[in-house]
Amino acid sequence: GPKVLQIPSHQIIDMGQMVTLNCDPVSNHLYFYWYKQILGQQMEFLVNFYNGKVMEKSKLFKDQFSVERPDGSYFTLKIQPTALEDSAVYFCASSPDWGGGAETLYFGSGTRLTVL
Amino acid sequence: QQQVRQSPQSLTVWEGETAILNCSYEDSTFNYFPWYQQFPGEGPALLISIRSVSDKKEDGRFTIFFNKREKKLSLHITDSQPGDSATYFCAAIANSGTYQRFGTGTKLQVVP
Numbered sequence: 001g002p003k004v005l006q007i008p009s010h011q012i013i014d015m016g017q018m019v020t021l022n023c024d025p026v027s028n029h030l031y032f033y034w035y036k037q038i039l040g041q042q043m044e045f046l047v048n049f050y051n052g053k054v055m056e057k058s059k060l061f062k063d064q065f066s067v068e069r070p071d072g073s074y075f076t077l078k079i080q081p082t083a084l085e086d087s088a089v090y091f092c093a094s095s096p097d098w099g100g101g102a103e104t105l106y107f108g109s110g111t112r113l114t115v116l
Numbered sequence: 117q118q119q120v121r122q123s124p125q126s127l128t129v130w131e132g133e134t135a136i137l138n139c140s141y142e143d144s145t146f147n148y149f150p151w152y153q154q155f156p157g158e159g160p161a162l163l164i165s166i167r168s169v170s171d172k173k174e175d176g177r178f179t180i181f182f183n184k185r186e187k188k189l190s191l192h193i194t195d196s197q198p199g200d201s202a203t204y205f206c207a208a209i210a211n212s213g214t215y216q217r218f219g220t221g222t223k224l225q226v227v228p
Binding site for chain 1: 150152156157158159160161162203205207214215216217218219220221223
């Protein structure tokens with residue numbers, strides 16, 4: 001099936017540093033998402049993105065977070081500066097179109113971020 | 117505020133038994149409910165979904181039962197197999213929503 005690739009799979013950084021998480025969504029998909037998962041539990045929505053713009057973001061999407069997809073390349077999540085509570089697994093997802101809410105999300109395998 | 121809840125948090129069944137995973141929600145505008153299956157080290161993958169106009173959706177060994185009045189749904193896995201051992205997430209979204217809200221997950225273990 002369609003594959004979403006996330007790079008890197010694991011990232012370890014010191015608190016206060018900047019980190020960029022990369023996502024290569026399924027080609028021809030138009031909608032992109034970031035979710036955060038802690039300790040294998042609930043998937044928390046962070047942000048979604050369409051046509052070069054953020055559609056909606058949650059309270060977890062702090063001012064230190066930003067997303068972009070320059071020129072159809074990677075869809076990225078940047079955290080600057082990082083904090084200890086940012087340690088989690090971050091999942092990227094994409095969907096081909098807007099299904100009135102019934103779109104199918106395709107998830108990557110996640111990037112495990114460890115902030116020391 | 118947790119809008120989508122799941123129970124139990126973890127469940128162990130014997131191979132061949134039926135596993136029942138529960139989900140409830142608060143927002144009455146939710147009308148689409150996908151269930152995702154997640155294996156360790158992987159992202160969630162869509163397993164089966166249901167719209168609120170239906171009260172049942174079946175796909176092989178997996179069946180969703182939906183009770184709109186009580187805002188509850190359940191996923192039944194019949195003839196459970198060890199390969200079904202995973203974490204299952206119930207999600208929900210409304211027509212006007214822009215993202216799917218995930219439940220807290222149920223970790224299922226199927227013992228041979």
